[in-house]
Structures are given as structure tokens and as C-alpha cells.
Amino acid sequence: MCGIVGYIGSNQAAPIILDGLSKLEYRGYDSAGMAVFDGEKINAKKAVGRLKILENLTHGGETMKGTAGVGHTRWATHGAPSDANSHPHLNAKGTIAVVHNGIIENYIPLKKKMISKGYEFVSETDTEVLAHLLDYYYKGNPLEAISKVLHRVEGSYALGIMFSEYPDEIYAARKDSPLIVGQNEEGCFIASDVPAILKYTRSVYYVDNQEIVQLKREGMKFFSVDEEELTKEAVTIDWDADAAEKAGYEHFMLKEMYEQPKTVTDTISPRIKDNDIVIDELKMTDEELKAIKRIHIVACGSAYHAGVTGKYVIESLARIPVEVDFASEFRYRDPILGDDCMVIVISQSGETADSLAALRDSKAKGYKVLGIVNVVGSSIAREADSVMYTWAGPEIAVATTKAYSAQLAALYLLAMKLAKANNRVSEDRFQQLLVDLRKLPEQIELLLGQKEKIQHFANRYVGAKDIFFIGRGIDYAISLEGSLKLKEISYVHSEAYAAGELKHGTISLIEDGTLVVAVSTQPNLYQKTISNIVEVKARGAFIMAVTSVENQAIEKASDYVVYIPQTDPLFTNSLAIIPLQLFGYYVAVGKGCDVDKPRNLAKSVTVE
Numbered sequence: 001m002c003g004i005v006g007y008i009g010s011n012q013a014a015p016i017i018l019d020g021l022s023k024l025e026y027r028g029y030d031s032a033g034m035a036v037f038d039g040e041k042i043n044a045k046k047a048v049g050r051l052k053i054l055e056n057l058t059h060g061g062e063t064m065k066g067t068a069g070v071g072h073t074r075w076a077t078h079g080a081p082s083d084a085n086s087h088p089h090l091n092a093k094g095t096i097a098v099v100h101n102g103i104i105e106n107y108i109p110l111k112k113k114m115i116s117k118g119y120e121f122v123s124e125t126d127t128e129v130l131a132h133l134l135d136y137y138y139k140g141n142p143l144e145a146i147s148k149v150l151h152r153v154e155g156s157y158a159l160g161i162m163f164s165e166y167p168d169e170i171y172a173a174r175k176d177s178p179l180i181v182g183q184n185e186e187g188c189f190i191a192s193d194v195p196a197i198l199k200y201t202r203s204v205y206y207v208d209n210q211e212i213v214q215l216k217r218e219g220m221k222f223f224s225v226d227e228e229e230l231t232k233e234a235v236t237i238d239w240d241a242d243a244a245e246k247a248g249y250e251h252f253m254l255k256e257m258y259e260q261p262k263t264v265t266d267t268i269s270p271r272i273k274d275n276d277i278v279i280d281e282l283k284m285t286d287e288e289l290k291a292i293k294r295i296h297i298v299a300c301g302s303a304y305h306a307g308v309t310g311k312y313v314i315e316s317l318a319r320i321p322v323e324v325d326f327a328s329e330f331r332y333r334d335p336i337l338g339d340d341c342m343v344i345v346i347s348q349s350g351e352t353a354d355s356l357a358a359l360r361d362s363k364a365k366g367y368k369v370l371g372i373v374n375v376v377g378s379s380i381a382r383e384a385d386s387v388m389y390t391w392a393g394p395e396i397a398v399a400t401t402k403a404y405s406a407q408l409a410a411l412y413l414l415a416m417k418l419a420k421a422n423n424r425v426s427e428d429r430f431q432q433l434l435v436d437l438r439k440l441p442e443q444i445e446l447l448l449g450q451k452e453k454i455q456h457f458a459n460r461y462v463g464a465k466d467i468f469f470i471g472r473g474i475d476y477a478i479s480l481e482g483s484l485k486l487k488e489i490s491y492v493h494s495e496a497y498a499a500g501e502l503k504h505g506t507i508s509l510i511e512d513g514t515l516v517v518a519v520s521t522q523p524n525l526y527q528k529t530i531s532n533i534v535e536v537k538a539r540g541a542f543i544m545a546v547t548s549v550e551n552q553a554i555e556k557a558s559d560y561v562v563y564i565p566q567t568d569p570l571f572t573n574s575l576a577i578i579p580l581q582l583f584g585y586y587v588a589v590g591k592g593c594d595v596d597k598p599r600n601l602a603k604s605v606t607v608e
Contacts, residue, residue: 002072002073002074002101002192003021003024003025003072003073003101003191003192003193003196004070004071004072004099004101004158004159004160004179004190004191004192005017005020005021005024005070005071005072005160005189005190005191005192005196005197006069006070006071006099006160006170006172006189006190006191006215007020007067007068007069007170007187007188007189007190008067008068008069008168008169008170008187008188008215008216008217009067009186009187009188009217010067010186010187010217011067011186011187012061012065012066012067013036013061013064013066013067013068013069014034014036014058014061014062014064014065014066014069015060015061015062016061016189016200017034017036017061017069017070017071018034018051018054018055018058018060018061018071019199020071020189020191020196020197021034021051021071021072021073021196022051023193023195023196023198023199024073024191024192024193024195024196025051025073025596025597030048030049030074031046031047031048031049031073031074031082031083031085031086031087032046032047032049032050032051032053032054032071032072032073032074032086033045033046033047033054033071033072033074033086033087033088033099034054034058034061034064034069034070034071034072034088035069035070035071035088035090035097035099035162036064036065036066036068036069037066037067037068037069037162037164037167038064038065038066039065039066039167041094041095041164042090042094042095042096042097042162042164043064043066044088044090044094044097045057045058045064046083046086046087046088047083047086048082048083048086051073067187067217068162068167068168068169068170069162069170070088070097070098070099070160070161070162070170070190071088071099071160072086072087072088072099072100072101072160074086074087082123084122084123084124085123085124085125087099087100087125087127089123089125089127089128089130089131090131091131091132091134091135092119092120092132092135093135094164095135095163095164095165096131096134096135096138096161096162096163096164097131097161097162098127098130098131098134098159098160098161098162099127099159099160099161100126100127100130100157100158100159101156101157101158101177101178101179101192102155102156102157102158102175102176102177103126103155103156104126104127104129104130104153104154104155104157105154105155106153106154106155107126107129107153107155110129110133110152110153111129114129114132114133114136117136119132119135119136126155129153130149130153130157130159133149133152133153134146134149134161137149138163140165142161142163142166142169142171142214143171143212143214143223143227144227146159146161146171146173146212147212147223147225147226147227150173150175150210150212150225151225155175155176156175156176156177156353157173157174157175157176157177158172158173158174158177158178158179158192158207159171159172159173159174159179160172160190161173168216168217169214169215169216170188170190170215171212171213171214171215172190172207172212172213172215173207173210173211173212173213173225174207174208174209174210174211175209175210176209176353176356176379177351178192178193178349178351178378178379179191179192179207180192180193180194180197180204180205180206180207181204181205181207181213181215181220182197182200182201182203182204182205183201183203183219183220183234184200184201184203186217187217188215188216188217188219188220189201189215190213190215194237194375194394195394195396198237202236202237202238203234203235203236203237204234204235204237205220205222205232205233205234205235206235206377206378206382207222208382209379210224210225211223211224211225211230212224212225212227235376235377250589251397251585251589251595251596252396252397252596253397253399253401253489253585253595253596254585254595256395256396256397256401256402257401257402257448257578257581257582257585258448259392259393259402260401260402260405260441260444260448260578261441261442261444261445261448262441263390263391263392263393263402263403263405263406263409264405264406264409264440264441264444264574265441266391266392266406267390267391267392267406267409267410267413268409268412268413268437268438268440268441270391271413272434272437272438275431275434276420277413277416277417277420277434279388279413279414279417281386281387281388281389282370282386282388282417283385283386284386286420286421289417289418289421289422290421290422291340292320292340292341292342292418293320293321293338293340293341294320294321294322294323294337294338294340294341294342295314295320295321295322295323295341295342295343295344296322296323296324296325296330296335296337296341296342296343296344296362297310297311297322297323297324297325297343297344297346298324298325298326298327298330298343298344298345298346298355298358298359298362299324299326299327299345299346299347299352299355300326300327300328300347300352300354300355301400301484302348302400302403302404302407302481302484303346303347303348303352303355303400303404303407304324304326304327304346305404305477305480305481305484306346306404306407306408306411306481307324307344307346307411308324308476308477308480309408309411309474309477309478309573310322310324310344310346310408310411310414310415311323311324312473312474312477312570313411313412313415313474313570314411314414314415314418316415316570317415317416317418317419317424317425317570318415318418318419318421318422318424319419319422319424320418320422323335325358326354327345327352327354327355327357327358328354330358330361331354331357331358331361337362337365337367341367342367342368342369342370343358343359343362343367343368343369343370344369344370344371344372344414345358345359345362345369345370345371345372345380345384346371346372346373346407347371347372347373347374347378347380348373348374348375348390348392348395348400348403348404348407349373349374349375349378350371350373350374350375350378350379350380350381351375351378351379351380352380355380356379356380356383359371359380359383359384360383363383363385368385368386369383369384369385369386370384370385370386370387370388370414371383371384371386371387371388372387372388372390372407372410372411373387373388373389373390374389374390374391374392374395374403374406376389388410388413388414390403390406390407390409390410391406392405392406396596397595397596398488398489398596398597398598399485399488399489399584399595399598401485401581404481404577405444405574405577408573408574409437409440409574412437412570412571412574413437415570416430416433416434416437432568433568433570436567436568436571437571439565439567440567440571440574440575443564443565443567443575444574444575444578446565447564447565447575447578447579448578448582450562450579450582451582451586453562454562454579454582454583454586455582455586457544457560457583458582458583458585458586458587458590459586459590461492461515461587462587462590462591464492464515464587465492465493466492466493466494466509466511466514467483467486467492467493467494467514467515467516467517468483468494468495468496468497468506468509468510468514468515468516468517468536468541469482469483469494469495469496469497469516469517469518469519469580470496470497470498470499470502470516470517470518470519470529470532470536471496471498471499471518471519471520471529472498472499472500472520472522472525472528472529473522473525474521474522474569474570474572474573475499475519475520475521475522475525475529475572475576476496476497476498476499476519477573478519478521478546478572478573478576478577478580479496479497479517479519480496481573481577481580482496482517482519482577482580482581482583482584483495483496484496485580485581485584485585486580486583486584486587486588488598489584489585489588489593489595489598490584490587490588490591490593491591491593491598491599492587495509499518499528499529499532500528500532502532502535502536503535507535507536507539510536510539510540510541511539511540512539512540513540513541513542514536514540514541514542515541515542515544516533516536516537516541516542516543516544517544517545517546517580517583518532518533518543518544518545518546518554518558519545519546519547519576519580520533520545520546520547520548520551520554521546521547521548521564521569521572521575521576522569522572523548523550523551523569524569526547526551526553526554527553529554530553530554530557533545533554533557533558534557537557542559542560543557543558543559543560544558544559544560544561544562544583545557545558545560545561545562546561546562546564546576546579546580547561547562547563547564548563548564548566548567548572549563549564549565549566550566562579564576564578564579
């Protein structure tokens with residue numbers, strides 16, 4: 001959530017800040033602002049709405065002169081979207097400016113304390129407390145003031161800070177909210193995520209929890225929250241810069257859907273060697289893998305849906321019991337894990353607040369944690385005992401597609417590795433699974449080639465009020481993700497149901513003409529699902545079926561059928577989800593929705 005960009009160097013800061021913030025629009029926001037030091041004072045400009053309004057207000061940054069500044073895009077948490085609540089926030093004298101991602105949990109008692117000392121507040125935000133606290137503790141030494149403030153606040157933060165008395169410096173600080181800093185020959189940068197500064201530098205430092213960074217034109221220094229100087233090593237970002245651009249596609253989401261064949265290939269190929277699966281990053285021998293008797297998968301949103309599929313695949317192949325939890329529930333329910341348990345935390349960004357908290361809780365209790373993440377050097381990647389990267393590259397659209405497909409691929413590999421370590425799969429079956437795994441990218445590309453057919457069908461449901469998805473087993477997991485894709489970008493009310501539960505109440509929602517998407521890819525459940533289709537069709541439903549090529553019998557019960565290529569039943573999610581992604585996308589496009597930036601959503605949820 002939210003976005004921070006800061007710059008100090010030999011160039012004008014405002015245009016660089018605006019450019020960086022534009023690369024963070026995918027994170028979601030409802031207002032934007034920036035503060036720039038012009039040589040005499042700090043000037044701040046804020047605007048509710050899209051970044052374009054701030055760009056127009058400042059003529060692309062040309063009217064805000066100065067070579068040091070910080071900028072911010074805000075998702076409202078404390079206080080409605082307004083100029084007063086937008087960042088940056090300044091102290092009363094306008095000599096200190098701060099931008100903040102995260103939540104200051106104890107801001108109410110701190111605010112009361114500052115009011116008692118004569119400070120006046122002009123916003124409803126928690127962040128304004130930081131500006132006044134910095135003013136209160138500042139006695140001429142910025143680092144000392146920041147340190148004292150960070151010792152007082154509770155919660156999460158990524159901060160960009162300016163002091164007018166130190167025009168040649170800006171500061172950054174972090175706890176539980178992502179933040180990086182970077183450097184080139186012309187200056188230094190602060191950003192919430194790599195795309196914001198990839199145009200300017202590939203040399204970045206990941207700021208760790210409770211670290212403070214002092215940035216100057218010529219370089220930067222790192223300090224602990226106790227003002228002790230630290231040594232850090234830069235990470236070189238090897239993304240293709242074009243990967244963070246649309247490359248001619250109408251939306252990032254469509255581009256990223258078309259990148260799924262490469263994403264799956266990049267995730268699978270390095271881990272298949274000599275017709276075996278080698279996952280060196282697990283840092284576990286076969287004997288250690290064999291000792292795992294229970295697995296807990298913890299994730300949020302689409303990553304959770306990938307985890308639900310992972311449960312079916314791991315239990316089927318490796319015969320290890322698996323539980324799947326929403327991270328927001330897992331951390332509060334005091335789960336019973338057992339000494340022989342491994343926790344798997346799945347996250348695209350590696351910064352998801354609830355998932356990160358679940359990881360820390362699990363490690364504190366002594367359990368081994370495997371992170372499946374996409375962003376190299378992210379918090380989950382750094383803090384997990386081992387990490388499987390999904391190698392999806394930058395995913396800009398808020399609605400995940402390629403990162404989800406990569407997560408599925410990683411879970412397939414892990415399930416097969418566990419199955420072989422536990423002697424639960426024959427060599428013939430294992431080799432056939434490898435054949436089917438290698439075919440997935442080509443099969444995904446084949447399904448993407450059907451986009452016109454899906455678009456034509458989707459256009460019929462642009463005005464739909466309710467759409468339901470049903471499936472059994474892995475097909476239920478597919479339905480969950482298909483339903484989420486539709487609702488989050490098109491705003492059509494959609495729900496996914498386990499098909500066998502229809503009679504227990506939910507079938508009452510079916511009306512004449514209601515679209516029901518029936519997913520049926522599991523041969524042992526074909527007839528059961530067809531029975532459920534007949535039940536809803538008898539109540540007036542229109543049926544879109546997504547099924548495997550051999551299930552011709554479903555045509556008699558359905559109105560529209562999308563066939564997926566033949567693969568092992570455990571891998572069907574990777575194929576069946578493609579037409580559902582396309583369907584959701586084209587319904588949203590038909591309604592004129594902002595597909596890449598759906599309302600009220602953010603790419604990385606870094607607060608509870």
C-alpha cells in the first residue's frame with residue numbers, strides 16, 4: 001500500500017519523484033503529494049485523486065525547484081482522502097517534512113501528549129504525529145531526533161524525511177513496511193519498490209527493520225535505530241527494464257497474462273536436472289524432507305488460493321497432511337503445529353504484513369519456514385529459513401496472474417520432491433509428471449491464443465450482477481481464484497462454492513439467466529460435477545464449463561464449453577485458470593474499469 005519516492009542529487013528532484021511515483025501507481029492510492037527544498041524553504045504540494053492531478057498542478061514538477069525532495073501516494077487509512085490528510089506532513093514551522101507508509105498503532109496517546117505540549121494538528125492521520133514528534137526531539141541533529149522518535153512509536157513504517165536546516169541530506173527509515181535505497185553517479189534515491197528507480201539505477205540496498213539511512217548527493221550511510229553505523233552490501237537488479245513497461249499491451253494485466261508461459265518455464269526449468277527435481281534453496285537433505293510429517297501453508301488472497309491447490313497436490317503425491325490458513329487468521333488462532341511441521345509462507349511481494357507476521361510467529365516457536373516469493377531480497381525472502389523464488393519478474397497489475405501461475409509451479413515441484421523423498425511415487429509416474437510439467441508453458445500459450453473466443457463470450461456478461469463458480473477438489477481451488485479475478489477487477493459480485501455444497505443453501509441464489517461457471521478437470525469427479533450442473537441449470541442458470549478435452553459428456557449439460565489440453569489432473573489449475581483470467585479481464589474491459597488499478601485495492605498489503 002502507498003508509495004514513497006525520494007531523491008537528492010544534482011538534478012531537479014520533482015520530475016524524478018513524479019516519474020518514480022508513476023511507477024508505483026499499481027500499489028493503489030487515492031491522493032499524492034511531494035515536498036521539495038528550494039534552497040530557502042520546503043515547499044509542499046498535495047492533490048486528491050490520480051497522480052496526474054499533482055503533475056498538472058506542478059507542471060510536471062517544473063514549478064517545484066530544488067534538488068532534494070520526497071513524494072508519496074496514499075491509500076487512506078486514518079482519515080478520508082483530502083489535501084489535509086495527504087502526505088507529506090510538515091511541522092508547524094514547515095522545517096521538517098515526512099512521508100510515511102504503514103500504521104503508527106500508538107498514535108492516539110502520542111497525539112494527546114503532543115497536544116498537551118501545545119502542538120496543533122491539522123489532519124486526521126497517524127502520520128502527522130511523526131512530524132510533530134520530530135520537531136519536538138530535534139535539537140540540531142536529525143539522526144538523533146529520528147532515533148528518539150522511532151523508539152517512541154509502535155507499529156509499521158517506511159519513512160522519507162527532510163530537515164530544512166540540512167538541505168544536503170534526506171533520511172529514510174523502516175520497520176515492517178518495504179523500503180529500498182539506491183544510488184547512481186548523480187545522486188541517491190528512496191523508494192517503496194524497485195520499479196520506481198529502475199530507470200535510474202540497478203544498484204539498490206534493502207533497508208532492514210529499524211534501520212535509518214542518511215542520503216547525500218555523493219552517497220549514503222546506514223545506522224541502527226540506536227545510531228550505530230552499519231555496513232551493507234548493494235544488490236544488483238537484473239530485471240530487464242522493459243519488464244516494468246506495458247510493451248504495447250493495453251494493460252499490464254494482459255501483458256502479464258501473456259508472460260505466463262515464460263514465467264512457468266523460468267520457475268520450473270532451473271529445478272529439473274537429469275530428469276530429477278533439484279531444489280538447492282530448500283537447504284534440506286532427503287532425510288530431512290522425509291522427517292516432515294505435517295505442513296501448514298500460510299498466505300493471503302491469490303497466494304492462499306495457490307496454497308489450496310498445493311494442499312491437494314502435496315497430499316495426493318507425498319501423502320503428507322497439509323493445512324492451509326489465511327495468514328490473518330493463522331497468526332491469531334494459536335495453531336497446533338507439532339515438532340515435525342514445516343510452515344510454507346507464500347507471497348508475491350514478500351512484504352505482505354499478515355504473512356510476514358505469521359512467518360515471524362512460526363520461527364519464534366521454532367518451526368522451519370519456507371518462503372515462496374517473487375521479489376528477491378524481500379522481507380519474507382530474507383527472514384525465512386529457506387526460499388523458493390518464483391522468477392516471475394516485476395508484476396505491476398494489482399490483480400495477480402503470472403505470479404499466481406509461478407506459485408503453482410513451485411508447489412508442484414515441491415510436492416514431487418517430497419513425494420520422491422518419501423518413496424510415495426513410482427519412477428514411471430514421476431517421469432510422466434516431469435513430462436506433463438514441461439508441457440505446461442506450451443499449453444498455457446495455446447489457451448492464451450483463444451482470447452478472442454473468451455472475449456466474445458465475456459461481452460455478453462458485462463452487465464451481470466452475480467456470477468457463481470463451482471467445482472470439486474482442485475476444481476474448487478480453481479473456482480476460488482477465477483471468482484476473485486472477476487470480482488476484483490470488474491466489481492461484479494461473484495462467489496465460488498464447493499459444488500457438493502450447493503444443496504446446503506447456496507443453490508437458492510440461482511435465478512433465471514444467472515451465469516454459473518463450472519470447473520471440471522478431475523476425471524474421478526466428472527459425473528458428480530455434471531450432476532451439479534444439471535441442478536443449477538434446472539433452476540435457470542446459464543452454464544460456462546471449463547473442462548479437460550476428454551470430458552465430452554459435459555457438453556450436453558452446458559451452454560458454453562472451454563476445453564483445456566490434456567495434463568495430469570494435479571496440474572490442471574495451471575491451465576484452467578487461463579480462460580478464467582481472460583474472462584474476468586474482458587468483463588472488466590467491457591465495463592470500462594481501470595483493470596490495472598482496481599478501486600480500493602493495492603498490490604502489496606503492508607498493513608493489517
